Amino acid sequence: MKTSLINTVWFSEKRKNVLLLLYEGERDIEQIKKSLNVTSRSIMPQIKTLKHNNLIKQEQDQFSLTTIGKTIVKSMLPFLCTSRIVEENKDFWASRNFDAIPPHLFSNIRKLGHYFLIEPDINHLFELPREFIENIPKSKHVTTFVSYLHPAFPSLYSEASLSGVKISLFVSEKALEKIKKEYFEQFNELMKITNITVFLCKENPKIPMVTVTDWFSYICLFNKEGRYDHRDIISFDESALSWCQDLFEHYRINSQKLCQITEVE
The missing domain is CATH 1.10.10.10 (Winged helix-like DNA-binding domain superfamily/Winged helix DNA-binding domain)
Incomplete structure (x- = not known):
């Protein structure tokens, strides 16, 4: 036979x-x-x-x-590369919401390569992850999208920019409203720094944060219940950096550069 x-x-x-x-x-x-x-x-x-x-x-x-x-x-x-990505952390991938990732990029999720799953530290749950903070200053340029603004973001990015790091920051409309209410003066000072560019992303993708630099990529996803459970992915593979850059090019199409922010009256 x-x-x-x-x-x-x-x-x-x-x-x-x-x-x-x-x-x-x-x-x-x-x-x-x-x-x-x-x-x-x-x-x-x-x-x-x-x-x-x-x-x-x-x-x-x-x-x-x-x-x-x-x-x-x-x-x-x-197929084998995609299977490996999922097999390494089945529960994580099964519980994520992928609405913010365009189909043509999600079909290439294997490009995340060899990644690390960052599990939440209950003692530092409301702090920016150590892996994220430590790698920002090592980068020459940083591109970040946020739909929420962590209190540590402005100071972290301000310090990095003063060290010569070039930063492109994309914010959702919801994040911009929070900035206007709680971080107006601090953020306008940030925008005066010549190597920081801020964009408003009108598409408002359902993703907490994604960052790509010349050094690493860092991805946060909501779970299927729409909550951010502080389980994140970090990868240093070139293919992952390229994948995240393509994701930002998708966001950039529906974004506009902000020159200043007006305070909420």
Whole structure:
């Protein structure tokens, strides 16, 4: 009975791992065994199956992917990367609200790469996360969107800008109203600093905060109940920085630059 390519590729972890390994480059059997921590007895039947299905080829003692094999593995990688993102923190992803992320970007969520889930510290729940505060001064430029304004934001960004950090700050209409009522003078002083630019985002995306710099990206999402539970994502991967920059380009289209803020009477 014929075995489908789907069964050949997905129904054996060993076969899948051989394909992924050979996608990086050709290997001999000893290199395959060492990389995958397997024995000849366990891996040779899988290699034989892959050869039989024209997914890998052997030239002397070297194994490599065929053209078909390369095409299939290239198609596998996005699914595997996305699966890894979700598998690492299933409960977190299952409980998030993704309305603020455009479909074309959400389909590329795998670009977050190797990320860290920041869990809330009950003793510092209402403070800006340490991981966020420590990495802002290390950056050369910072782009942030906020739909709420943490009390520590103005001073943190003011200090960073005085150190030469270039800052673009996008605020929602709700955040702007809070600024006018509670941080009017402080924020207008912030806007006088030449390397800080403030934008009003008219789209008002349902997201607490997202930040991208040349150094790291930091993403906060509401849960499905519409609450911010202080579980955040930080990533230092280049692909994650690029993904967040694309998200800001989406927000920028519906934003306008603010030159000053008028106080609520």
